[in-house]
Amino acid sequence: MFHxxxxxxxxxxxxxxxxIAVLSEYTIEDQTLIKIGIQIVALVILxxxxxxxxxxxxxxxxxxxxxxxxxDGKIVIIKEVFEKEYFKDKRLQVSIFMxxxxxxxxxxxxxGKVQFSKYHPGKYLVAWHPKSSELNExxxxxxxxxxxxxxxxxxxxxxxxxxxxxxxxxxxxxxKGTDAGFIKFGSRVDLFLPLGTHLDIALNDTVxxxxxxxxxxx
Numbered sequence: 765m766f767h768x769x770x771x772x773x774x775x776x777x778x779x780x781x782x783x784i785a786v787l788s789e790y791t792i793e794d795q796t797l798i799k800i801g802i803q804i805v806a807l808v809i810l811x812x813x814x815x816x817x818x819x820x821x822x823x824x825x826x827x828x829x830x831x832x833x834x835x836d837g838k839i840v841i842i843k844e845v846f847e848k849e850y851f852k853d854k855r856l857q858v859s860i861f862m863x864x865x866x867x868x869x870x871x872x873x874x875x876g877k878v879q880f881s882k883y884h885p886g887k888y889l890v891a892w893h894p895k896s897s898e899l900n901e902x903x904x905x906x907x908x909x910x911x912x913x914x915x916x917x918x919x920x921x922x923x924x925x926x927x928x929x930x931x932x933x934x935x936x937x938x939x940k941g942t943d944a945g946f947i948k949f950g951s952r953v954d955l956f957l958p959l960g961t962h963l964d965i966a967l968n969d970t971v972x973x974x975x976x977x978x979x980x981x982x
Contacts, residue, residue, distance in 0.1 A: 767869055769929050769946040770817025781810045812864075819869055822974035824941025828911050831961075831979040832941055833971035834873045835953045837862040842967050847956045849904055850880055850916055855956040858963070858978065860971060862951050870919055870930075870945040870953060871974040876909035878936045883928070886921070903930040903945075907938065911981050916956040919947050941974040 766774060784806040792799040824832060841859035846852075862868055886901040901921040908914045919928050929946040932938065947953075957979060965971060965978045 765819050765821065766814070766817045767819040767946055769948070770813075773813060774817060777810050777813045781806045816864060816868065818867060820867060822871070822941060822972075824871075824974050825977070827977075828875065828909070828940075829981045830977045831873045831912065831915070831955075831957075832871070833860065833965075833973045833976045833978050834871050834917055834944070834955065835860050835862055835868070835971075835973040836866040837953075837971060837973075839965050839967055839969045839971060840952075841954075842963065842965075844959065845956075847916065850906055851914070851956065854959060855916070856959055856961055856963075858955040858957065858965070860953050860955075862947070862953070867973065868947050868951065869943060869973065870917075870947065871941050872907065872932075872938045872944045873917060873940065873955060873978075874907060874909060874912060874915060875938060875940040876907040876912075876915075878905065878932045878934050878938060879908045879914060880904065880906035880916075881930065881932045881934050883930065901928060903928055905930065905932045905944070907932075912961070913958055915958075918954040918956075919945060920952040920954065921947065 785803050788799045788802045837860040839858065840861045841857055843857055844854055845857045847855045882904050884902050903919045904916060906914050906916045919930060921928055927948045931943065931945050961979050962982065963979050971978060
């Protein structure tokens with residue numbers, strides 16, 4: 765199953781791969797190894813594109829006192845920070861880095877109402893750069909419910925990513941684990957949680973979006 769944001773790129777990639785295979789077959793004579801090599805490279809690139817846009821079905825646990833990981837990836841930051849765009853006070857930041865090999869679907873970390881949603885154009889620093897959350901292309905979304913209050917998540921483009929897709933609009937009622945957007949070709953997601961939130965993950969842990977519990981309320 766593939767994400768809808770990849771349909772156009774997948775179709776174009778299929779056409780290009782088929783074209784390369786046909787052209788190499790009929791234009792490269794007496795160079796069998798070169799011909800096969802070109803065809804294999806084209807096929808490998810197609811497979812990488814297909815795996816990047818995969819959208820596996822996930823069964824999200826139904827528990828309003830838990831937050832689930834919004835994306836697949838590695839926990840690279842856990843620290844108290846001053847969040848200056850929306851809260852303008854201290855929050856607990858949890859950052860998840862996604863390599864090009866991870867599933868890149870963004871999922872809602874909790875159910876609630878969208879309070880804030882804003883797109884910021886910007887640079888394309890590597891996603892693990894300390895300033896990427898302030899300088900890179902990004903979106904900022906705030907969800908609110910009665911249990912956790914307001915939780916902010918930020919989709920951040922990386923050095924390769926060139927498009928962030930965000931489905932959250934102010935006023936929407938959203939459900940935990942459902943599709944919130946997509947970031948193409950390598951990126952990061954930052955969560956800003958209320959201070960005192962009980963975390964169920966540690967630095968360098970690998971998490972699975974939409975299903976893995978990352979924090980809870982007593």
